[in-house]
Amino acid sequence: MPTPRDLLNAAKAEIREVDPREVAARLDHYTLLDVREPDEYEQGALPGAVHVPRGQLEFAIESRLADKGAPIAVYCAGGTRSAFAAKTLQDLGYGDVASIAGGFNRWKDEGLEWALPATMTADQRVRYHRHLLLPEVGEAGQQKLLDAKVLLLGAGGLGSPAAIYLAAAGVGTLGVVDMDVVDSSNLQRQILHTLDRLGMRKVDSAKAALAALNPDVKVRTYDVRLGADNILDVIDGYDVIVDGTDNFPTRYLVNDASLLKRIPVVHGSIFRFEGQATVFYPYVGPCYRCMIPEPPPPELAPSCAEAGVLGVLPGVVGSIQAVETLKLLLGVGDPLVGRLLSYDALEETMRTFRVRRDPACPACGDAAGPIVLAEYDDLCMPHKVGA
Ligand SMILES: [Zn+2]
Numbered sequence: 001m002p003t004p005r006d007l008l009n010a011a012k013a014e015i016r017e018v019d020p021r022e023v024a025a026r027l028d029h030y031t032l033l034d035v036r037e038p039d040e041y042e043q044g045a046l047p048g049a050v051h052v053p054r055g056q057l058e059f060a061i062e063s064r065l066a067d068k069g070a071p072i073a074v075y076c077a078g079g080t081r082s083a084f085a086a087k088t089l090q091d092l093g094y095g096d097v098a099s100i101a102g103g104f105n106r107w108k109d110e111g112l113e114w115a116l117p118a119t120m121t122a123d124q125r126v127r128y129h130r131h132l133l134l135p136e137v138g139e140a141g142q143q144k145l146l147d148a149k150v151l152l153l154g155a156g157g158l159g160s161p162a163a164i165y166l167a168a169a170g171v172g173t174l175g176v177v178d179m180d181v182v183d184s185s186n187l188q189r190q191i192l193h194t195l196d197r198l199g200m201r202k203v204d205s206a207k208a209a210l211a212a213l214n215p216d217v218k219v220r221t222y223d224v225r226l227g228a229d230n231i232l233d234v235i236d237g238y239d240v241i242v243d244g245t246d247n248f249p250t251r252y253l254v255n256d257a258s259l260l261k262r263i264p265v266v267h268g269s270i271f272r273f274e275g276q277a278t279v280f281y282p283y284v285g286p287c288y289r290c291m292i293p294e295p296p297p298p299e300l301a302p303s304c305a306e307a308g309v310l311g312v313l314p315g316v317v318g319s320i321q322a323v324e325t326l327k328l329l330l331g332v333g334d335p336l337v338g339r340l341l342s343y344d345a346l347e348e349t350m351r352t353f354r355v356r357r358d359p360a361c362p363a364c365g366d367a368a369g370p371i372v373l374a375e376y377d378d379l380c381m382p383h384k385v386g387a
Contacts, residue, residue: 008080015086018098020107023073030073031065035085036104038119040077045117046107051139054081057088063135068094075100075107118143124216128170136332142170146216148329151175151238153226153254155206157314158244158268158321160192165322166242167210167217171329174210175238177222178202189311226250228373231257240325241265244318248295249376255280255288256371259364266324266336268317273310273345275317278336278355279324283364285337290358290365295376313345 002010023030032049034041041051052060054076065072072094076082079102086099100107108114120128120139124146131137137145148171152159155178166174180202182193197205203221210219222234226245231253235241243254243265251267258265258280265280267288280287320341327333340353359366 008083011083011087012099015083015090016098017079017083017101018073020100020102020110020112023098023100024107024112030071030098033065033072033074033085034076034104035074035081036076040104041117042119043116044104044108044114046075046104047113047115049075049117051117054085057085058092061089061092064138065094066135068092069096071096071098073098073100076103078105079103118147120146124170127214127216131169137330141330141332145170145326145329146172148240149173149175149238150240150242150325150329151177151235152242152244153177153250154244154246155190155192155202156180156186156244156246157189157270157309158318159206159242160190161315161318162242162244162268162322162325163192163206163210164213165319166325167214169322169326170214170216171325172216173218173220175220175222175234176203176206177224177226177234178206179223179225189309189314191315226253228253228375231373232260235261235263238263240328242321242325243267244314244321248292251288252295252376253373256363256373258282259287260371260373264328266321266328268314268321270309270313270317272308273313275313275343275345276340277317277320277324277343278340279328281335281337286355286357287361287364289363290361291340291355293358293362310345313343316343316345 032046034045034049034051035054035057037053045051050064052064072089074082074085074097079099082099082103086097089097120142128142131142132139150166150171152163152174155163155176163174163176182197182200182202182205184198186193187195192209193205201223203223207219207221210217224230226234235257241254241258241263243251245251254265259282262282264282267280268277269275324335327335338355340355342351342353362368363371
């Protein structure tokens with residue numbers, strides 16, 4: 001009967017061990033795999049390590065590390081469990097696996113860099129379980145969402161579903177800009193608000209709804225009219241802007257400010273039974289002015305006047321905006337950059353159209369001068385107020 005020592009020696013004879021310093025010098029080469037227990041991992045880990053406890057290795061590893069040819073450096077506390085883990089990985093078909101000799105203890109003793117990993121609470125693991133099951137999100141992706149800051153322009157038809165889904169998904173900071181009061185005519189489509197909050201500031205009603213849904217979300221409210229004088233301060237520090245505004249003046253202002261701050265804008269608009277969504281990624285794809293260089297005259301601009309809209313329509317378009325926002329934050333999939341998605345509720349069809357960057361765009365084009373934020377009046381007439 002072999003002793004544990006015999007088993008360890010047998011495993012070590014079949015795997016490669018690597019010195020901590022060699023791994024530390026080539027962190028961009030190795031994928032680090034931590035096979036310790038969760039309580040050990042939470043007290044400190046190698047930077048960027050993937051964490052799969054030894055007991056879950058066989059069943060969990062393929063969803064966490066799909067590339068079986070990638071160089072993997074696996075570690076535990078002292079180098080024993082990682083030796084067995086390395087042997088298991090080899091048996092599973094991973095071709096380039098090494099066990100870090102001496103493990104995390106020797107790594108620390110040699111003064112190499114380590115960090116306290118951001119970890120989720122037990123409640124968060126339950127709440128975001130369906131995200132954690134997706135390799136494209138997983139714990140690292142969920143942590144990105146929890147660390148993310150998204151600014152919602154408008155707590156109305158589009159902003160409502162976007163805010164609710166982003167809060168539910170665990171986006172950690174949501175800013176809400178709106179200067180209106182909840183009115184009974186809003187309730188046909190603005191699902192953030194309720195009958196018992198009529199007359200309340202919309203930002204406060206939004207904050208109450210989001211806080212009731214997910215305590216992980218910090219809600220910052222801006223009960224202001226966005227203008228050339230305040231927009232740069234308001235959008236500062238946000239990762240993504242979700243534009244649910246319904247007028248040309250604000251869209252131009254948002255476009256120009258987002259170019260200055262290089263913050264992507266997830267745009268949505270609705271009219272009667274039709275909606276559109278796209279992503280304006282500064283200097284990567286087209287901007288709003290590439291698509292619509294100047295505001296239409298007021299008599300031709302339906303969004304400057306009140307228009308009818310089917311109640312559910314903003315739910316569809318605002319949800320697409322939420323999807324695009326999550327994709328941008330997670331860095332997965334093909335965001336709607338350079339593509340305009342058009343939804344027709346009566347036909348029940350969706351089409352996408354190419355939108356190209358305009359080299360002659362007055363805002364983001366090659367020959368565009370410095371961006372000067374302009375204020376537009378209620379009739380959609382621009383007048384400059386300085387940068
Ligand atoms: Zn442009």
